[in-house]
Amino acid sequence: MGKLWGGRFEGKNEAWIDAFGASIAFDQKLAKQDIQGSLAHVQMLAKTGILTGEEATQISDGLRAVQQKLLDGKLTFTIENEDIHLNIEKYLHEEIGPVAGKLHTGRSRNDQVATDMHLYLKEIVGEVIEKIQLLREVLVNKAEENIETIMPGYTHLQHAQPISFAHHMMAYYGMLSRDQERFSESIKRIDISPLGSAALAGTTFPIDREYAAELLGFSAIYENSLDGVSDRDFILEFLSNSSILIMHLSRFCEEIILWCSHEFQFVELTDTFSTGSSIMPQKKNPDMAELIRGKSGRVFGNLFALLTVLKGLPLAYNKDLQEDKEGMFDTAETILTSLDIMAGMVETMSLNKEIMEQSTEKDFSNATELADYLASKGMPFRQAHEVVGKLVLDCTKKGIYLQDVPLEEYQAITPLIQADIYHTLASKTAIERRHSAGGTGFDQVRSAIEKGKKELGK
Secondary structure, three states, X not given: OOOOOHHHOOOOOOHHHHHHHOOHHHHHHHHHHHHHHHHHHHHHHHHOOOOOHHHHHXXXXXXXXXXXXXXXXXXXXXXXXXXXHHHHHHHHHHHHHHHHHHHHXXXXXXXXXXXXXXXXXXXXXXHHHHHHHHHHHHHHXXXXXXXXXXXXXXXXXXXXXXXXXXXXXXXXXXXXXXXXHHHHHHHHHHOEEOOOOOOOOOOOOOOOHHHHHHHOOOOXXXXXXXXXXXXXXXXXXXXXXXXXXXXXXXXHHHHHXXXXXXOOOOEEOOHHHOEOOOOOOOOOEOHHHHHHHHHHHHHHHHHHHHHHHHOOOOOOOOHXXXXXXXXXXXXXXXXXXXXXXXXXXXXXOEEOHHHHXXXXXXXXXXXXXXXXXXXXXXXXXXXXXXXXHHHHHHHHHHOOOHHHOOHHHHHHHOOOXXXXXXXXXXXXXXXXXXXXXXXXXXXXXXXXXXXHHHHOOO
16 A cells, blocks of 8 residues: 555655655654544534435444454554544555545544644643642641751852751742642643644535534634644643742652752652662662652753744645654653652751751851841841841851850840840741741641642632
8 A cells, every 4th residue: 555645646755755755753652642642533424414324323333343453452653644634544545444444534644743732731631630630739748747847048059047957848839839729720721722723724625523523522723724724832832831840849859869969968869769780889869859850851952942943834734743742742751750750858867957957056047037036126137237237247257156155145245135146146046936827837837738728629
């Protein structure tokens, strides 16, 4: 059987040119969706009288036979048939003979592939949302277990102020909540059917696009056939949302990697999410976190690759659009796996709570507490800031910390400082006193966790 579009051509391509132009190596991932779209299309052709009931039944039965072979792993796709559409049609022809050629009435591979990708992403985005939801649950649970676990908060990777570890976890909960919201909102733009747009201008056959869309579970159709076959915004949005998501995961992984180091020793990952060294027997490397951090680059790259493909394309379909799929598949696989790894890694990691709290006692992260203390006593904050800054410099030279300064030395600086300053300088006190909305105060964190549990339906 020759090429299904070969009537116009006399010559025959060399094999290496066919291989360059073929997409079957990757678009075979759309086999399920391609058959699903064809089943709806043939049902619509029968409803509108374009095909007889007998023809439609014959084609539908043939498609289901091909579908079963796909599920059984009995289909082999070839470069000779270029893409998933022609490979499926070839198998359909083997099942039912020449009547298989009537399936393509009123459509083109242009709207067919676009339909397949809409169906694919609708399914994938649903899975992504479920996995983000699971990771958010893990974060809330981890936070609830560690409301009064104290750690240093950082700016510029320098100790800034003591915070609750739960507060830190809930920051990522907030990021992931926005990620989930973005994916949920994108479904509206994925849930549109291009089927029936044909090559670019629609068709002369009396098709019923709305009916086909309904059969496929789409909520709307593209109102413009040119737009229907050439739009890839829905893929760009998926790649963009995925890039933001994996950026958040990468930031989290960077912190986990730091926390695992000998210099921090804040957390320890289980063996499942770590590897060893072939030469250094003491090593326990946070490889899974490093891989997620590294894979962010390929997800970002997939977004920029498609933006570059699309930026100069005239309407409607161009072969360049074949480059829309590999990055989409790769990104989907990358983020789905990364979310699974992240959930397991965070859920099972153990905290060295004593080390975390001690790190807030042997630093100057309580300097703001002293400045606030002086401001609450009536000293202008800018003056208080300067006073404390000079005191920190003096302590640094002496090799001591603010809580080590004798009361008489404090009072020599200003009589505003009383014996209660040592309670104020304690890390736990510093956290407890931060009652502002969204702050790290234990009560605020408890409220945030309860709100999170409610959002998650817990």
